Amino acid sequence: RKEVEQDPGPFNVPEGATVAFNCTYSNSASQSFFWYRQDCRKEPKLLMSVYSSGNEDGRFTAQLNRASQYISLLIRDSKLSDSATYLCVPRTGRRALTFGSGTRLQVQP
Amino acid sequence: NAGVTQTPKFQVLKTGQSMTLQCAQDMNHNSMYWYRQDPGMGLRLIYYSASEGTTDKGEVPNGYNVSRLNKREFSLRLESAAPSQTSVYFCASSEGQLGNTIYFGEGSWLTVV
Numbered sequence: 001r002k003e004v005e006q007d008p009g010p011f012n013v014p015e016g017a018t019v020a021f022n023c024t025y026s027n028s029a030s031q032s033f034f035w036y037r038q039d040c041r042k043e044p045k046l047l048m049s050v051y052s053s054g055n056e057d058g059r060f061t062a063q064l065n066r067a068s069q070y071i072s073l074l075i076r077d078s079k080l081s082d083s084a085t086y087l088c089v090p091r092t093g094r095r096a097l098t099f100g101s102g103t104r105l106q107v108q109p
Numbered sequence: 110n111a112g113v114t115q116t117p118k119f120q121v122l123k124t125g126q127s128m129t130l131q132c133a134q135d136m137n138h139n140s141m142y143w144y145r146q147d148p149g150m151g152l153r154l155i156y157y158s159a160s161e162g163t164t165d166k167g168e169v170p171n172g173y174n175v176s177r178l179n180k181r182e183f184s185l186r187l188e189s190a191a192p193s194q195t196s197v198y199f200c201a202s203s204e205g206q207l208g209n210t211i212y213f214g215e216g217s218w219l220t221v222v
Contacts, residue, residue, distance in 0.1 A: 043213035101151035
């Protein structure tokens with residue numbers, strides 16, 4: 001089973017919409033989680049860290065459900081500039097981070 | 110402050126040729142990484158170096174070698190390139206021992222024909 005599974009999308013949403021993606025993880029020992037954002041043909045960049053049940057940063061909210069082993073990312077009031085691939089990354093022990101294949105979001109005018 | 114710099118940005122190789130991807134970071138980070146990303150796929154870890162003087166295999170190390178030359182530099186070598194190694198290669202670094210925030214270079218587009 002893959003360590004991380006994400007719906008590849010694309011999620012096509014209009015500007016101003018609210019959109020949510022889920023990421024399921026297989027290792028119950030994962031302690032913390034990160035969402036990275038990757039623009040087309042660019043390098044990934046850290047968007048948000050989640051160390052407890054969730055985190056909120058402006059229009060972005062991450063929620064962790066340890067019982068069901070998934071983490072979600074909610075984006076409110078979507079902007080065109082939010083169009084990107086969102087990568088879910090669990091932290092398990094002292095291993096190097098492994099990345100999911102991501103969920104692609106396309107915000108349309 | 111350049112962050113993570115990797116060269117070359119683009120390279121075309123013939124099957125069987127060798128080459129080295131260079132990477133340097135100026136953030137005084139302990140840990141450095143090499144990932145590859147194939148179309149429609151996630152980043153896969155090739156090798157990493159948790160600290161100067163150590164290197165470890167990641168998920169897909171076959172066909173590659175690495176050298177942690179010093180704290181700043183971490184190079185990736187393809188001894189005999191194969192078409193399956195056509196990919197985008199990202200070098201990255203993080204603070205401490207395998208820190209949580211990973212900073213990536215801009216990527217190196219490698220095509221093996």
